Amino acid sequence: MRCQLTGREPSFGKRVSHSHVRTSRRWDPNVQVRRYWLPSEGRHVRLRLSAKGIRTVDRIGVEAAVARVRTQGGTVG
Numbered sequence: 001m002r003c004q005l006t007g008r009e010p011s012f013g014k015r016v017s018h019s020h021v022r023t024s025r026r027w028d029p030n031v032q033v034r035r036y037w038l039p040s041e042g043r044h045v046r047l048r049l050s051a052k053g054i055r056t057v058d059r060i061g062v063e064a065a066v067a068r069v070r071t072q073g074g075t076v077g
Contacts, residue, residue, distance in 0.1 A: 001031040003050035004074045005057070005065055036062045046077045 002009040008029040015025040030051040038045045040063060047069065049057065057065040066076050 001029070001048060003029060003031055003053045004048050004069045004072075004076075005053035006050055007072075008050045008052065036066075038062060038066060 008031070010026045010028050012024065012026050014022040016022055031048055032051075032054070033046055033048055034054060034057075035044050035046050036057065037043075045062075045066060047053075047057070047065070053065075060068075069076055
């Protein structure tokens with residue numbers, strides 16, 4: 001999954017065993033679906049946000065965060 005605000009998505013690398021056999025693995029970001037009240041539209045919106053995205057919404061506010069998601073071409077549900 002991808003964060004709608006920060007754009008964080010899974011990164012890929014190798015798992016290295018004790019014998020140094022390398023196999024592919026992925027690191028998933030801590031993405032959660034959060035529901036926020038959007039006063040300007042009088043409704044709740046659902047955002048898929050990483051942990052950093054949640055802190056960003058707390059800092060700049062939900063109105064600015066939704067505006068930023070929409071300017072990046074994302075849809076707000």
